[in-house]
Amino acid sequence: MYPDSALSAGQLAIMAVVVAASLAAWLIAVFLAARQPRGTSAAASAGPHEEDAAATVTQLPSGARPPDKAAA
Numbered sequence: 001m002y003p004d005s006a007l008s009a010g011q012l013a014i015m016a017v018v019v020a021a022s023l024a025a026w027l028i029a030v031f032l033a034a035r036q037p038r039g040t041s042a043a044a045s046a047g048p049h050e051e052d053a054a055a056t057v058t059q060l061p062s063g064a065r066p067p068d069k070a071a072a
Contacts, residue, residue, distance in 0.1 A: 007015075
């Protein structure tokens with residue numbers, strides 16, 4: 001047999017540490033990528049768009065008054 005080809009305990013420990021550190025880094029990266037965006041960035045992008053704001057404008061008939069300007 002080839003007794004010199006066996007890995008030492010130190011080499012096996014280094015391999016285990018590298019694998020565990022890689023797994024931890026990958027899990028952290030997945031967690032950071034999958035979390036919800038913060039409230040400030042979500043609130044800024046949730047505002048009305050120009051197209052939406054223009055679509056909600058209504059015009060009154062020519063002789064009508066707005067409800068808050070009713071004849072006193």
